[in-house]
Amino acid sequence: MKDERYERILNESGRIFQTYGIRNVSMDDICTTLGISKKTLYQYVNNKADLIFKILEAHHEVYRQFIQDQLDQGGNAIDIMLAVDSFVCSEMKNYTPDNIFVLKKYYPEVYQAIFEMKRTSILEGITANLNAGIRDGLYRKDLDVDLVARMFVKNLEEIHQLEMSSSDNSYEKIFGTMYDHHIRAIVTPDGLEYYEKKKQRQ
Amino acid sequence: MKDERYERILNESGRIFQTYGIRNVSMDDICTTLGISKKTLYQYVNNKADLIFKILEAHHEVYRQFIQDQLDQGGNAIDIMLAVDSFVCSEMKNYTPDNIFVLKKYYPEVYQAIFEMKRTSILEGITANLNAGIRDGLYRKDLDVDLVARMFVKNLEEIHQLEMSSSDNSYEKIFGTMYDHHIRAIVTPDGLEYYEKKKQRQ
DNA sequence: ACAATGGAAACACTTTTCGTTTCTGTTGTT
DNA sequence: AACAACAGAAACGAAAAGTGTTTCCATTGT
Numbered sequence: 390m391k392d393e394r395y396e397r398i399l400n401e402s403g404r405i406f407q408t409y410g411i412r413n414v415s416m417d418d419i420c421t422t423l424g425i426s427k428k429t430l431y432q433y434v435n436n437k438a439d440l441i442f443k444i445l446e447a448h449h450e451v452y453r454q455f456i457q458d459q460l461d462q463g464g465n466a467i468d469i470m471l472a473v474d475s476f477v478c479s480e481m482k483n484y485t486p487d488n489i490f491v492l493k494k495y496y497p498e499v500y501q502a503i504f505e506m507k508r509t510s511i512l513e514g515i516t517a518n519l520n521a522g523i524r525d526g527l528y529r530k531d532l533d534v535d536l537v538a539r540m541f542v543k544n545l546e547e548i549h550q551l552e553m554s555s556s557d558n559s560y561e562k563i564f565g566t567m568y569d570h571h572i573r574a575i576v577t578p579d580g581l582e583y584y585e586k587k588k589q590r591q
Numbered sequence: 592m593k594d595e596r597y598e599r600i601l602n603e604s605g606r607i608f609q610t611y612g613i614r615n616v617s618m619d620d621i622c623t624t625l626g627i628s629k630k631t632l633y634q635y636v637n638n639k640a641d642l643i644f645k646i647l648e649a650h651h652e653v654y655r656q657f658i659q660d661q662l663d664q665g666g667n668a669i670d671i672m673l674a675v676d677s678f679v680c681s682e683m684k685n686y687t688p689d690n691i692f693v694l695k696k697y698y699p700e701v702y703q704a705i706f707e708m709k710r711t712s713i714l715e716g717i718t719a720n721l722n723a724g725i726r727d728g729l730y731r732k733d734l735d736v737d738l739v740a741r742m743f744v745k746n747l748e749e750i751h752q753l754e755m756s757s758s759d760n761s762y763e764k765i766f767g768t769m770y771d772h773h774i775r776a777i778v779t780p781d782g783l784e785y786y787e788k789k790k791q792r793q
Numbered sequence: 794a795c796a797a798t799g800g801a802a803a804c805a806c807t808t809t810t811c812g813t814t815t816c817t818g819t820t821g822t823t
Numbered sequence: 824a825a826c827a828a829c830a831g832a833a834a835c836g837a838a839a840a841g842t843g844t845t846t847c848c849a850t851t852g853t
Contacts, residue, residue, distance in 0.1 A: 408688045408689065409688055409689045409692045410612050410614070410615070410689040410692075410693075412612070412614060412615060412841095413612070413614060413689055413692055413693055413696075415840080415841055415842085416841075416842070416843080417841080417842095420800090420801095424800090425799080425800075426799060426800040426801065426802090427800090427801090427802095427842095427843075427844085428798095428799070428800075428801095428844085428845085429798090429799060429800075431843070431844085435843095436842075436843070437841090437842075437843090486610045486611055487610065487611045487612040487615055487689075490611045490612075490615055491612075491615055494615075495809095614810095617809080617810060617811080618810075618811070618812080619810080619811095622831090622832095626831085627830080627831075628830060628831040628832065628833090629811095629812075629813085629831090629832090629833095630813085630814085630829095630830070630831080630832095631829090631830060631831075633812070633813085637812095638811080638812070639810090639811075639812090697840095
């Protein structure tokens with residue numbers, strides 16, 4: 390069932406939802422754009438909410454895979470944070486105020502499911518990063534890993550509530566600051582020295 | 592009738608339409624946001640289409656006034672074009688693919704009226720600029736003013752059909768290129784010298 | 794010839810929003 | 824105190840748009 394047509398449905402639907410807005414694009418519009426009938430489309434998705442969920446889920450999977458690859462490489466914990474920084478930032482930019490508004494109002498279950506998925510991924514990723522940094526002597530041993538990870542996620546969520554438009558580059562600034570503060574708060578002297586050197590090179 | 596409340600209705604409605612999308616924001620939402628009842632709102636606008644029209648018209652008036660001010664100052668025709676360049680560009684950025692899509696599909700009369708209004712303003716502005724440039728020896732005397740003005744408008748319209756997202760900075764590039772070519776195509780040697788000097792200072 | 798598949802479009806139903814109206818409370822005036 | 828005017832909240836009836844289902848038809852493969 391994970392065939393080329395299914396991939397195309399998700400990718401192309403996602404593109405036109407993002408371009409024109411979820412509620413402005415009807416299932417008829419999607420079929421017209423894709424050149425398939427509704428009967429065919431409904432062989433792949435249960436309903437519009439299901440389509441939206443599957444699109445966001447697939448999108449999230451790309452993000453999750455990127456994070457997982459960074460972790461699997463077993464590199465330096467600070468390098469990983471820096472690599473993840475801009476990737477996560479641009480992922481968040483897709484969630485524009487209008488999209489969030491629509492998801493919350495008309496597809497609340499999809500919204501809950503997706504954001505819980507994201508929350509879980511981030512929590513796991515940060516926890517793993519914290520543990521690796523502690524083990525490598527870059528982060529302080531006395532950190533309450535669970536608490537720091539939760540605080541990180543909380544900060545992400547608060548940034549997300551700010552409802553900036555996707556063209557607003559304040560996202561990068563705020564986001565980068567949050568990452569910067571997070572790292573500075575948890576590093577050892579060795580880790581700080583490494584981090585400062587790395588920042589100077591950018 | 593042009594009172595503070597009316598101004599506030601237009602400004603605030605325009606803001607949330609722009610943030611959340613025209614069709615995602617109901618008249619009820621607008622009233623809730625403004626803290627007024629629908630009965631009050633309908634004292635100021637006939638219906639939703641009328642509200643949208645009035646918002647876009649007011650927005651256009653700001654733009655038109657800016658252009659008029661530049662013309663009234665009687666300055667150098669090339670300087671005026673350069674002053675107008677980025678103003679027009681950011682004005683166009685408000686017309687995102689989703690907004691255009693909605694206007695065309697659900698409010699076609701509003702769309703036609705607004706774009707005809709814009710077209711007329713641009714045509715008049717460019718025509719006035721061409722005549723001033725010719726009079727001042729910056730533009731060539733052999734120009735067919737009417738034809739050049741129409742070509743300029745045509746180019747603007749074609750850029751507008753490209754459906755770029757508002758975060759895409761290709762708009763500036765394409766737009767700037769179109770302005771550049773327009774000016775280079777019509778200047779006298781004196782005008783070109785002046786223009787090149789001006790461009791070097793930027 | 795028949796079966797399977799998929800597109801186009803009709804269909805019945807649902808949902809949302811629209812614009813209108815009613816009810817109520819508040820304020821100002823006499 | 825009584826009355827008029829005004830505005831907000833919400834109910835209301837109607838319309839529009841969209842949803843998901845089904846039918847009809849054409850095409851392709853066996």
